[in-house]
Amino acid sequence: MNADAKTVLATDHNGLTSLTPSLPSRHYYDAGQYQRELEKIWYRHWLYACHAREVLGARMFRTVEIGTQRVVIVRGDDGVLRAFHNTCRHRGAALCTESEGRLQSGHLVCPYHAWSYNLAGDLVRATSRHLPEGFDKAALGLYPVAVREWAGFVFVCLSPEPPPFERSFTDGSVTRLDGWPMQDLVVAHTLVKNMRCNWKVFWENYNECLHCPSVHPGLSKLVPIFSRALMEERDDPEWAANRASGDPRFNDPKYRGGLREGATTWSRDGISRVAGFALPPEDREAGHVYITILPTMFIAAHVDYVRTVRLRPLGPEETELRVEFLSTPEILADPAFDLASVVEFTSEVMLEDAGVAELNQQGLRSIAHEVGVLMPEEYAVYNFQRWVTSELSRP
Numbered sequence: 001m002n003a004d005a006k007t008v009l010a011t012d013h014n015g016l017t018s019l020t021p022s023l024p025s026r027h028y029y030d031a032g033q034y035q036r037e038l039e040k041i042w043y044r045h046w047l048y049a050c051h052a053r054e055v056l057g058a059r060m061f062r063t064v065e066i067g068t069q070r071v072v073i074v075r076g077d078d079g080v081l082r083a084f085h086n087t088c089r090h091r092g093a094a095l096c097t098e099s100e101g102r103l104q105s106g107h108l109v110c111p112y113h114a115w116s117y118n119l120a121g122d123l124v125r126a127t128s129r130h131l132p133e134g135f136d137k138a139a140l141g142l143y144p145v146a147v148r149e150w151a152g153f154v155f156v157c158l159s160p161e162p163p164p165f166e167r168s169f170t171d172g173s174v175t176r177l178d179g180w181p182m183q184d185l186v187v188a189h190t191l192v193k194n195m196r197c198n199w200k201v202f203w204e205n206y207n208e209c210l211h212c213p214s215v216h217p218g219l220s221k222l223v224p225i226f227s228r229a230l231m232e233e234r235d236d237p238e239w240a241a242n243r244a245s246g247d248p249r250f251n252d253p254k255y256r257g258g259l260r261e262g263a264t265t266w267s268r269d270g271i272s273r274v275a276g277f278a279l280p281p282e283d284r285e286a287g288h289v290y291i292t293i294l295p296t297m298f299i300a301a302h303v304d305y306v307r308t309v310r311l312r313p314l315g316p317e318e319t320e321l322r323v324e325f326l327s328t329p330e331i332l333a334d335p336a337f338d339l340a341s342v343v344e345f346t347s348e349v350m351l352e353d354a355g356v357a358e359l360n361q362q363g364l365r366s367i368a369h370e371v372g373v374l375m376p377e378e379y380a381v382y383n384f385q386r387w388v389t390s391e392l393s394r395p
């Protein structure tokens with residue numbers, strides 16, 4: 001099997017041109033492999049931590065766990081958002097024991113021996129009658145973690161040398177949502193599920209639609225090209241010939257992609273009954289815009305709400321799925337906006353995906369199944385697996 005990207009990826013459409021192996025099965029449950037992926041991927045990349053509104057005001061904090069690492073994110077009285085390893089410099093106790101809240105004082109105080117740090121991370125008080133000679137308070141500040149806000153979301157990076165933020169975007173377009181009112185959005189509903197699968201299994205499922213007709217019958221009606229097991233027009237090897245033919249049949253969403261005729265959003269009946277966001281016309285037309293930020297999240301943006309999906313590895317065979325539904329306060333207050341329909345429909349799709357991810361994980365455990373194969377439509381799975389492999393090979 002040839003795994004050379006140049007020869008495997010088709011150039012005239014999205015697809016694989018030759019039989020290509022999947023990743024070895026043990027990469028989805030082996031503890032050593034999982035640890036390598038934490039160290040080389042999860043501890044090196046920008047990770048979605050929380051929505052910016054959760055740490056909007058001074059002294060608001062939030063903790064997040066990534067693998068074995070704990071991070072505290074806190075906004076200082078100076079309005080600056082900072083992040084630190086949630087570890088005291090004395091003997092290493094966890095500092096913040098709550099997952100979120102607002103600090104009473106402008107200090108983080110260790111619950112063990114009460115060392116105290118200001119919100120810039122400086123040690124301001126060490127509890128001992130006599131500070132030993134050579135004790136340098138200035139050198140014992142909290143360990144910093146890189147933090148940044150983008151589009152109303154807070155990201156952290158555990159690496160002392162964070163990669164350029166744009167590099168996390170698989171299509172390279174950190175500006176793709178610039179025309180969207182991202183800063184105005186609030187979280188209206190959250191769905192959390194612990195999936196019994198490796199984190200890569202969920203991403204692989206996200207990267208193909210071969211499963212759509214059988215796993216997502218409802219969604220495949222709303223997005224007709226999914227019923228053909230394709231994600232978009234260019235996934236069809238015949239797409240250029242179809243267009244050139246001038247046959248009006250190929251103008252149908254079943255071939256072109258997008259939502260079914262008359263539908264405007266992802267919900268039970270597909271109809272948005274509110275004015276929606278002021279959007280660039282092509283985004284409104286598309287019915288959904290997807291942004292993928294590896295390894296941590298994807299965003300599905302619709303005309304009247306935005307959905308974020310965050311993954312967090314909890315173990316070799318356990319991954320937390322967190323889905324947030326966001327919109328503007330105006331849309332959420334509009335009685336014509338049916339949040340329940342949006343949540344019900346989309347949660348159904350997410351749980352269908354979580355279900356097959358767990359099935360996938362179960363089968364991968366077979367001692368007979370050392371490796372799988374990728375079908376031509378699984379080009380994005382291939383690209384994801386290449387990304388994982390190349391990240392693991394970095395020094």
Ligand code: FES
Nearest residue numbers: 088090091110113
């Ligand atoms: S471990 Fe924090 S004060 Fe002792």
Ligand SMILES: [Fe+2]
Nearest residue numbers: 205211216353
């Ligand atoms: Fe799916």
